[in-house]
Amino acid sequence: MRLGELEILPVLDGAMDVPVDVMLNQVPHARWLTPEGLMPVQMGGYLVRSGERVILVDTGFGQGTLLASLAGLGVQPSEVTDVLLTHLHFDHIGWASEGTTSTFPSATYRCDVRDWQHFVVEEHEEYMRDMVSAMTPKDRLMPVVGQLELFEGDTALAPGVDLRAAPGHTPGSTVVVLSSGTDRAMLLGDVVHCPAEMMSQDWEMLADVDPPAAARTREALAKEIEGNGTLVGAAHFPGLRMGRLLSSGSGERDWAYQS
Numbered sequence: 001m002r003l004g005e006l007e008i009l010p011v012l013d014g015a016m017d018v019p020v021d022v023m024l025n026q027v028p029h030a031r032w033l034t035p036e037g038l039m040p041v042q043m044g045g046y047l048v049r050s051g052e053r054v055i056l057v058d059t060g061f062g063q064g065t066l067l068a069s070l071a072g073l074g075v076q077p078s079e080v081t082d083v084l085l086t087h088l089h090f091d092h093i094g095w096a097s098e099g100t101t102s103t104f105p106s107a108t109y110r111c112d113v114r115d116w117q118h119f120v121v122e123e124h125e126e127y128m129r130d131m132v133s134a135m136t137p138k139d140r141l142m143p144v145v146g147q148l149e150l151f152e153g154d155t156a157l158a159p160g161v162d163l164r165a166a167p168g169h170t171p172g173s174t175v176v177v178l179s180s181g182t183d184r185a186m187l188l189g190d191v192v193h194c195p196a197e198m199m200s201q202d203w204e205m206l207a208d209v210d211p212p213a214a215a216r217t218r219e220a221l222a223k224e225i226e227g228n229g230t231l232v233g234a235a236h237f238p239g240l241r242m243g244r245l246l247s248s249g250s251g252e253r254d255w256a257y258q259s
């Protein structure tokens with residue numbers, strides 16, 4: 001889709017349906033689940049074009065179709081100018097490298113310094129290892145350390161592309177704010193995994209490093225975007241489709257995927 005001067009495209013790596021209780025502390029309404037009651041979970045990232053910049057937001061889990069999806073969009077790995085990692089969980093950094101080689105040799109890789117500290121320097125174990133390859137964030141990111149720029153908190157990435165701290169899911173979780181004129185969109189990383197999590201404040205995601213902070217971040221974000229037309233996408237929404245948080249006016253929220 002286009003957002004004024006910007007282009008925002010999903011880049012799929014794979015998908016799986018998982019039991020709700022490995023993701024969330026309660027069961028969402030059936031509208032968010034498969035007929036079997038499982039939660040559909042997409043893996044992948046988003047491609048954002050801003051002028052000459054070709055920005056990949058997250059790199060999927062690393063064993064799927066991300067590179068083929070990029071090729072389908074006419075993008076070769078060497079053409080990617082920026083890789084923005086919303087956080088360093090394994091299913092966001094999978095294609096950062098292949099073996100000991102950088103996947104995107106011309107790109108500047110970026111992540112918040114607080115995730116680098118938590119996952120790479122301190123090597124906290126929770127939800128860090130790729131379940132298939134057992135690779136850690138350190139294993140994935142050492143091949144690109146020479147291309148890496150760390151940032152701390154809010155910063156500008158490119159014209160119309162700003163990064164905002166969204167701590168809780170991980171210490172350095174980052175939201176991408178896209179703007180062109182009065183149009184606005186946001187890529188939420190793992191701040192939410194299912195739109196239901198923006199409807200009320202009693203959700204918890206089981207991989208959240210700091211659940212109370214994650215809940216505060218989620219609610220502040222929901223308040224900011226409800227009813228104002230901001231398009232949002234998140235790293236695991238089915239098909240990486242974007243949508244809008246609607247406000248009924250009586251305090252109730254609803255969600256509509258973009259058609």
Ligand SMILES: [Zn+2]
Pocket residue numbers: 087089169190207
């Ligand atoms: Zn995550």
